[in-house]
Amino acid sequence: MSTFKKCCAGLRGLASPLLLVAAWEAASRQDASHAYAFASLASIGAGLRELSGSGELWLSALASLQRTCLGLLYGASLGTLLGAGMALSPLAARLVGPLFHSLRQVPILGLIPLLALWFGSGEGTKVLIVALAAFYPMALNAVEGFSQVDPRYREVGRLFGLGPWQHCWHVLLPSALPSLFNGLLHALAFAWVSSVGCELFLSTGVGLGNMMMNAEAGARMDIIVIGVLCIGLLGYAMNLLFSRLSQRLLRWRPLRR
Amino acid sequence: MTAIAPPIPPLALDTPGALSIRGLNKHYPIDGRRLPVLQHIDLQVQPGEFIAIVGASGCGKSTLLRLIAGLETDYEGQMQLDGKPIRGPSLDRGMVFQDHRLFPWKTVFDNIALALKHSRLDKAHVAARVNEHIALVGLQGFEHAYPHQLSGGMAQRAAIARALITQPKLLLLDEPFGALDALTRVRMQQELQRLWIQQRSTMIMVTHDVEEALYLGDRVIVLEPRPGRIRHVIEVGLAHPRERNAARLQSLRQEILGQLLSQAGH
Ligand SMILES: Nc1ncnc2c1ncn2[C@@H]1O[C@H](COP(=O)(O)OP(=O)(O)O)[C@@H](O)[C@H]1O
Ligand SMILES: [Mg+2]
Numbered sequence: 001m002s003t004f005k006k007c008c009a010g011l012r013g014l015a016s017p018l019l020l021v022a023a024w025e026a027a028s029r030q031d032a033s034h035a036y037a038f039a040s041l042a043s044i045g046a047g048l049r050e051l052s053g054s055g056e057l058w059l060s061a062l063a064s065l066q067r068t069c070l071g072l073l074y075g076a077s078l079g080t081l082l083g084a085g086m087a088l089s090p091l092a093a094r095l096v097g098p099l100f101h102s103l104r105q106v107p108i109l110g111l112i113p114l115l116a117l118w119f120g121s122g123e124g125t126k127v128l129i130v131a132l133a134a135f136y137p138m139a140l141n142a143v144e145g146f147s148q149v150d151p152r153y154r155e156v157g158r159l160f161g162l163g164p165w166q167h168c169w170h171v172l173l174p175s176a177l178p179s180l181f182n183g184l185l186h187a188l189a190f191a192w193v194s195s196v197g198c199e200l201f202l203s204t205g206v207g208l209g210n211m212m213m214n215a216e217a218g219a220r221m222d223i224i225v226i227g228v229l230c231i232g233l234l235g236y237a238m239n240l241l242f243s244r245l246s247q248r249l250l251r252w253r254p255l256r257r
Numbered sequence: 258m259t260a261i262a263p264p265i266p267p268l269a270l271d272t273p274g275a276l277s278i279r280g281l282n283k284h285y286p287i288d289g290r291r292l293p294v295l296q297h298i299d300l301q302v303q304p305g306e307f308i309a310i311v312g313a314s315g316c317g318k319s320t321l322l323r324l325i326a327g328l329e330t331d332y333e334g335q336m337q338l339d340g341k342p343i344r345g346p347s348l349d350r351g352m353v354f355q356d357h358r359l360f361p362w363k364t365v366f367d368n369i370a371l372a373l374k375h376s377r378l379d380k381a382h383v384a385a386r387v388n389e390h391i392a393l394v395g396l397q398g399f400e401h402a403y404p405h406q407l408s409g410g411m412a413q414r415a416a417i418a419r420a421l422i423t424q425p426k427l428l429l430l431d432e433p434f435g436a437l438d439a440l441t442r443v444r445m446q447q448e449l450q451r452l453w454i455q456q457r458s459t460m461i462m463v464t465h466d467v468e469e470a471l472y473l474g475d476r477v478i479v480l481e482p483r484p485g486r487i488r489h490v491i492e493v494g495l496a497h498p499r500e501r502n503a504a505r506l507q508s509l510r511q512e513i514l515g516q517l518l519s520q521a522g523h
Contacts, residue, residue, distance in 0.1 A: 155328055156358050159346045160423075161375045170371060174362035252362045254405035 039221040047222035061230055063206040068195040071130025076187050079135040083142020104136045108194055112201045121202040133194035134187035141183025145176030181246035188242055192235045273339045274426035274459035276302040281334035283320055293484035294320050308461045309474030317485030318463040322429045326352045351425035355432040357416040359404040366400040369419045390418040410441040430462040446472055450498055467513050471506045472499055479516050489516055
């Protein structure tokens with residue numbers, strides 16, 4: 001009974017995508033112009049076989065993913081450090097706060113032409129863009145997490161004579177962890193979007209965005225659809241992975257009902 | 258002085274844990290003015306003695322314990338533990354708060370082990386000590402539970418184990434059982450008494466429960482509010498463990514309640 005219910009619940013999640021696919025296929029069968037705008041399922045399937053056979057799909061996805069991970073690593077680490085610094089040291093908050101808060105108002109996309117001018121349009125610049133995209137949400141959440149450390153727990157640390165590093169590791173970091181994971185999930189989403197997005201602006205190189213740009217030039221609607229699906233699915237998978245990780249590391253929190 | 262009767266092994270004269278407080282004053286700045294919270298506190302605590310402090314809420318009981326613990330360092334007067342002035346927190350003074358203050362992100366085991374972070378003990382010795390103290394407070398089987406999985410009484414036991422594991426000369430308890438139900442509280446009082454007899458460290462406990470103060474304390478100190486002053490010191494003078502409804506405890510209870518109520522009157 002309960003497994004049956006679970007199956008039903010699982011199938012419910014599939015209902016809306018399946019409806020969408022059906023509507024899509026119906027649209028593609030209406031007339032010639034529709035058939036172009038909505039590539040038929042058959043042509044998408046053929047395109048998928050072609051792309052995976054040539055390896056282009058894997059190479060593109062890998063390039064975009066790799067850039068996301070690298071940028072996320074840099075951006076999230078620096079964001080955490082800066083956020084912790086601003087939260088824990090009033091001096092740091094005064095020194096870098098105003099600069100930080102005005103720069104974060106500028107959309108990353110608006111910075112791309114400038115960054116391309118300074119650093120060229122190679123992979124390094126793209127990683128920098130991804131890192132910037134991950135940096136801001138991470139830093140903001142780190143500030144929040146580290147400034148909300150309960151003074152009662154700090155006192156316990158003082159009672160047991162913890163040194164500065166022990167204090168960071170045993171008291172501050174775990175206190176901030178829920179906010180840090182919140183920031184990380186946001187940073188991941190921004191990193192992934194900007195990893196693919198910056199390929200549309202800096203068109204040399206490899207990646208899912210480039211694959212779609214080339215498909216557009218060659219009027220291959222099927223490949224564009226495959227690109228969109230890939231980006232969506234990979235983003236979803238990474239989000240799921242990070243959510244699981246956060247649940248595991250935050251298992252000490254009481255379950256909220 | 259205090260009647261220390263048979264069950265407690267006699268203490269050597271130089272047993273550490275003697276607290277001396279002379280002319281202690283404490284102010285808090287409020288709206289730019291200095292509000293007196295404690296005034297002219299004089300208190301000499303013998304090694305191994307159990308002191309209970311009662312008083313109306315807001316009369317400075319927690320402040321007094323926090324001063325002794327070294328969490329508040331801004332005061333006038335003298336405070337010495339075994340002749341050494343108190344200038345900040347130290348491992349020779351342990352503290353148990355009303356809210357157990359276990360770190361929610363650590364298991365019972367890791368919470369207790371944290372108190373040994375300063376020590377140069379290796380992992381195996383830490384584990385042995387921690388397990389010994391977990392057994393001491395009867396929490397076997399809950400080593401790997403997180404605080405939110407414990408009942409109030411169990412969390413408080415873990416907090417007591419954490420405070421005892423550094424073998425402090427002086428253990429400070431700020432209404433440790435205040436949030437517990439009546440039955441659990443009685444059981445915890447017995448446990449604490451057993452630990453005290455076993456450990457022989459000096460203990461100072463703040464409580465709002467006069468019966469608890471009389472059941473556990475060698476001396477009961479009654480504080481008077483605004484500003485906090487010592488109004489009365491009562492020598493209980495009965496051996497431990499005590500009969501809860503001993504006639505002397507009953508009459509002392511009436512006396513203390515009368516004092517507390519007369520304060521509230523004016
Ligand atoms: N950090 C603080 N700043 C200002 N006033 C405080 C502070 N802590 C306590 N007080 C005041 O000192 C008085 C005594 O507080 P406390 O020691 O907590 O009382 P008790 O534990 O006896 O209830 C109270 O009036 C309280 O408002
Ligand atoms: Mg209090």
